[in-house]
Amino acid sequence: MYYPDEVIEEVRSSNNIVDIIGGYVRLQKKGSSYFGLCPFHNEHTPSFNLYPESGSFYCFGCGAGGDVITFVRRIENLDYMEAVKFLADRAGLQLPELGVDDSMSKLRARILEINRETAKFYHGVLKSPSGKVGLDYFLQRGLKPSTITHFGLGFAPDTRFALVNHLKGKGYTDEELVQANVAVKTRSGKPMDRFFHRVMFPIIDLRGNVIAFGGGTMTDQKPKYLKTSDTLAFKKSYGLFAMNFAKNSGKEQLILAEGYMDVIALHQAGFDNAIAGLGTALTTEQAHLIARYTKEVVIAYDADEAGQKATARAIQ
Numbered sequence: 001m002y003y004p005d006e007v008i009e010e011v012r013s014s015n016n017i018v019d020i021i022g023g024y025v026r027l028q029k030k031g032s033s034y035f036g037l038c039p040f041h042n043e044h045t046p047s048f049n050l051y052p053e054s055g056s057f058y059c060f061g062c063g064a065g066g067d068v069i070t071f072v073r074r075i076e077n078l079d080y081m082e083a084v085k086f087l088a089d090r091a092g093l094q095l096p097e098l099g100v101d102d103s104m105s106k107l108r109a110r111i112l113e114i115n116r117e118t119a120k121f122y123h124g125v126l127k128s129p130s131g132k133v134g135l136d137y138f139l140q141r142g143l144k145p146s147t148i149t150h151f152g153l154g155f156a157p158d159t160r161f162a163l164v165n166h167l168k169g170k171g172y173t174d175e176e177l178v179q180a181n182v183a184v185k186t187r188s189g190k191p192m193d194r195f196f197h198r199v200m201f202p203i204i205d206l207r208g209n210v211i212a213f214g215g216g217t218m219t220d221q222k223p224k225y226l227k228t229s230d231t232l233a234f235k236k237s238y239g240l241f242a243m244n245f246a247k248n249s250g251k252e253q254l255i256l257a258e259g260y261m262d263v264i265a266l267h268q269a270g271f272d273n274a275i276a277g278l279g280t281a282l283t284t285e286q287a288h289l290i291a292r293y294t295k296e297v298v299i300a301y302d303a304d305e306a307g308q309k310a311t312a313r314a315i316q
């Protein structure tokens with residue numbers, strides 16, 4: 001199952017390879033080509049070369065090489081078709097239908113739309129009178145309004161159907177809302193908001209998709225943090241909060257903090273290379289993802305006993 005050559009060629013030519021690779025590698029110009037540190041092996045002197053004229057790259061250190069599709073496949077860990085889709089999306093190209101059962105990828109796309117709409121909704125509520133309690137909470141915790149906007153923070157109101165009604169008004173079905181895990185089914189079978197009376201933290205992947213939410217309480221309500229369960233668009237073992245910002249920080253280290261609020265406070269103080277897991281112990285998948293961006297991680301968990309134990313586990 002492949003796209004026709006001319007489609008592939010269009011995808012290739014619509015994506016400037018210097019822009020794409022420059023998003024991952026700090027490139028230096030040398031004549032008509034560029035060089036930098038290879039993202040595919042560990043090196044201190046650059047042996048990664050980019051040749052814009054032929055639209056290709058080659059690393060003399062590890063032998064990695066190919067075109068822009070190969071690069072995206074390897075760096076984003078995608079298969080060929082996914083890499084083509086990634087680049088087509090980026091260039092705003094519509095790929096032809098391949099006549100296969102793509103209901104899963106359609107549902108995934110719907111879930112991402114629902115998530116984006118949900119993030120907008122929660123952010124809007126935060127700025128409205130019904131979100132005042134949430135806004136006050138963030139302000140009391142020392143967040144600036146610009147930080148709140150930067151992270152797209154929000155508030156899930158204290159009713160059980162506010163979001164569900166909003167999204168149904170936008171044409172999403174009960175089943176889609178449940179699949180996106182922004183709603184749960186009640187005993188009567190009717191969907192109800194998954195989050196209510198919580199401050200909301202959207203979790204954004206490296207491509208800028210809202211993939212999930214963390215919801216925090218402002219009181220002793222349990223659980224303290226509630227997050228989206230795994231969906232077609234989200235696997236929590238891979239999730240890292242603020243990695244979408246930290247990957248562009250240009251700093252050599254990443255700071256691994258314990259919670260959303262810690263990360264946000266660090267960013268506000270200028271440490272825009274701070275990230276966090278999603279309220280569980282650091283997973284192997286998260287460690288692999290982190291290793292693609294840095295060789296050095298500073299663990300900045302809480303100094304209490306639980307934090308020290310978590311630090312010892314994360315170091316492994």
Ligand code: ZN
Binds near residue numbers: 039041059060062063
């Ligand atoms: Zn290399």
